[in-house]
Amino acid sequence: MDDRLSDFQREVRAFTDARDWHRFHTPKNLAMALAGEVGELLAELQWLTPEESARVMGDPDAGGRVAAEMGDVVIYLVRLADVLGIDLVDVARAKLADSARRYPVGWQPASVRGEVV
Amino acid sequence: MDDRLSDFQREVRAFTDARDWHRFHTPKNLAMALAGEVGELLAELQWLTPEESARVMGDPDAGGRVAAEMGDVVIYLVRLADVLGIDLVDVARAKLADSARRYPVGWQPASVRGEVV
Amino acid sequence: MDDRLSDFQREVRAFTDARDWHRFHTPKNLAMALAGEVGELLAELQWLTPEESARVMGDPDAGGRVAAEMGDVVIYLVRLADVLGIDLVDVARAKLADSARRYPVGWQPASVRGEVV
Amino acid sequence: MDDRLSDFQREVRAFTDARDWHRFHTPKNLAMALAGEVGELLAELQWLTPEESARVMGDPDAGGRVAAEMGDVVIYLVRLADVLGIDLVDVARAKLADSARRYPVGWQPASVRGEVV
Numbered sequence: 001m002d003d004r005l006s007d008f009q010r011e012v013r014a015f016t017d018a019r020d021w022h023r024f025h026t027p028k029n030l031a032m033a034l035a036g037e038v039g040e041l042l043a044e045l046q047w048l049t050p051e052e053s054a055r056v057m058g059d060p061d062a063g064g065r066v067a068a069e070m071g072d073v074v075i076y077l078v079r080l081a082d083v084l085g086i087d088l089v090d091v092a093r094a095k096l097a098d099s100a101r102r103y104p105v106g107w108q109p110a111s112v113r114g115e116v117v
Numbered sequence: 118m119d120d121r122l123s124d125f126q127r128e129v130r131a132f133t134d135a136r137d138w139h140r141f142h143t144p145k146n147l148a149m150a151l152a153g154e155v156g157e158l159l160a161e162l163q164w165l166t167p168e169e170s171a172r173v174m175g176d177p178d179a180g181g182r183v184a185a186e187m188g189d190v191v192i193y194l195v196r197l198a199d200v201l202g203i204d205l206v207d208v209a210r211a212k213l214a215d216s217a218r219r220y221p222v223g224w225q226p227a228s229v230r231g232e233v234v
Numbered sequence: 235m236d237d238r239l240s241d242f243q244r245e246v247r248a249f250t251d252a253r254d255w256h257r258f259h260t261p262k263n264l265a266m267a268l269a270g271e272v273g274e275l276l277a278e279l280q281w282l283t284p285e286e287s288a289r290v291m292g293d294p295d296a297g298g299r300v301a302a303e304m305g306d307v308v309i310y311l312v313r314l315a316d317v318l319g320i321d322l323v324d325v326a327r328a329k330l331a332d333s334a335r336r337y338p339v340g341w342q343p344a345s346v347r348g349e350v351v
Numbered sequence: 352m353d354d355r356l357s358d359f360q361r362e363v364r365a366f367t368d369a370r371d372w373h374r375f376h377t378p379k380n381l382a383m384a385l386a387g388e389v390g391e392l393l394a395e396l397q398w399l400t401p402e403e404s405a406r407v408m409g410d411p412d413a414g415g416r417v418a419a420e421m422g423d424v425v426i427y428l429v430r431l432a433d434v435l436g437i438d439l440v441d442v443a444r445a446k447l448a449d450s451a452r453r454y455p456v457g458w459q460p461a462s463v464r465g466e467v468v
Contacts, residue, residue: 003120003121003122004120004122004123004206005120005121005122005205005206006121008206008209008210008213011210011213012213012233015213015216015217015233016231016233018222019220019222019225020225021230021231021233023231024230024231024398025231026167026168026170026171027162027170027171027173027183028162028165028166028167028170028266029167029231029397029398031155031158031159031162031170031266032159032262032265032266032269032393032394032396032397033231033232033233033393033394033397033398034155034158034190035152035155035156035158035159035266035269035390035393036390036391036393036394036397037234037390038148038151038152038155038390039152039386039387039388039389039390039391039393039394040387040390041148041151041152042148042149042152042383042384042386042387042390043383043384043387043390045144045145045148045383046380046383046384046387047347047348047349047375047380047384048145049145049284050143050145050146050283050284051143053143053144053145053148054143054144054200056144056201057201057202057203066144066201066203067201067203067208068208068211068212070194070197070198070201070203070205070208070209071205071208071209071210071211071212071213071234072209072212072234073151073194074194074205074206074208074209075209075212075213075216075233075234076233076234077187077190077191077194078209079233080187081187083171084173084174084183084184084187085174086174086183086184086187088122088187088188088191089121089122089125089191091184091185091187091188091191092125092187092188092189092191092192092195093125093128093188094185094188095185095188095189095192096125096128096129096132096188096192099132099192100132103136105135105136108136108137113138113141113281114133114138114140114141114142114146114150114281115150115281116129116132116133116138116150116192116193116196117154117188117189117192117193141281145379145383146280146281148383149276149277149279149280149379149382149383149386150276150277150280152273152276152383152386153273153274153276153277153280154273155273156269156270156271156272156273156274156276156277157270157273159266159267159269159270159273160266160267160270160273162266163263163266163267163270164258164263164267164464164465164466166401167400167401230398231398232398237354237355237356238354238356238357238440239354239355239356239439239440240355242440242443242444242447245444245447246447246467249447249450249451249467250465250467252456253454253456253459254459255464255465255467257465258464258465259465260401260402260404260405261396261404261405261407261417262396262399262400262401262404263401263465265389265392265393265396265404266393267465267466267467268389268392268424269386269389269390269392269393271468272382272385272386272389273386275382275385275386276382276383276386279378279379279382282379283379284377284379284380285377287377287378287379287382288377288378288434290378290435291435291436291437300378300435300437301435301437301442302442302445302446304428304431304432304435304437304439304442304443305439305442305443305444305445305446305447305468306443306446306468307385307428308428308439308440308442308443309443309446309447309450309467309468310467310468311421311424311425311428312443313467314421315421317405318407318408318417318418318421319408320408320417320418320421322356322421322422322425323355323356323359323425325418325419325421325422325425326359326421326422326423326425326426326429327359327362327422328419328422329419329422329423329426330359330362330363330366330422330426333366333426334366337370339369339370342370342371347372347375348367348372348374348375348376348380348384349384350363350366350367350372350384350426350427350430351388351422351423351426351427
């Protein structure tokens, strides 16, 4: 099936195979690497106001750094999904369906402020 | 183009539109939500040995929780990419190409232990 | 020397000793637990505006949750420092001294926006 | 009262005052900065086995980096506690007391593997 994310997951697996890095790529280690990259993403946004963060891609330097950190997050996320044998879109779609039941359209308590999950 | 991740990104956008949550979905807020979900994923793996983490999907309970947390991570990641106007596969592929140059096959210094990026 | 943080670190160590949890408290595992608790702290603040976050302790419910998450962060941080043999105040003071040199008072480039480190 | 952590908290506040960085130091921004530093700490430990992580301070280079990251974590944590008006030791001690009730000594279900909180 044509699926860019699955194709990319195979590319990252090939990258890892070619360097014999499987022994380092346990779910535990990869989850830490994912968290580390998300931390770098936070660092790019931490001093910006929400409004400034909404315009960050308009700044070539800051926008490029944000895009690069997003790329790093994707790489470890697909690698982690690969070693776990998880289909990222399937598990996410299942969670979104749960949320649709939990937060019906038109029902908006004050405590709910944007939780997609 | 047929792309399951892009299709899903549109589903999450529609979920958000239907609930009028755009005002909460700034890149800054979504990056925090992404980090929060990654923290929940870490919590599922923190007390496991690397070997136990490699078998976690074999446990229906723990495996189901890991899959659910992965789904939550994907939801906020695609939502963040959507508001930033970033193509997740494109930015990740660009970073993997950088890494392929930085870590040539066959070159393995002691300090390099599995960094895909 | 009278030091409340060191006293508390000994209390957490005694808690761990009494339950024979040392085998789980490797630096790697404790760093993951610390990150998981910081993720829960982020979740309490993610949908708030910066201004709302500055008033969060004025809300008994939200403020109580923030205080509880801060407490969880401290517990794993002192536990991690204990197993590493690190004095938290000493290492932090050393980094603050570095920052004082790197960011002289009165020198404020546009790119510097609040980095204490 | 003689308290090294409170003394250090005042030093970080003075550092911030001298640079007029209060406007950037909202709880939301500081929590992101804290998470970013915890991510850097994870990055130092992510490829180590739990056993290697237990010996990391014996390596002058890696140990120095871990100590530096711990220092950065402390700086943002005390800064965050300062703007929130939270006493870190008090909130942590309250959570440890909760945990002592929740996990009585001698009670050890298979599912409990080292959770101090």
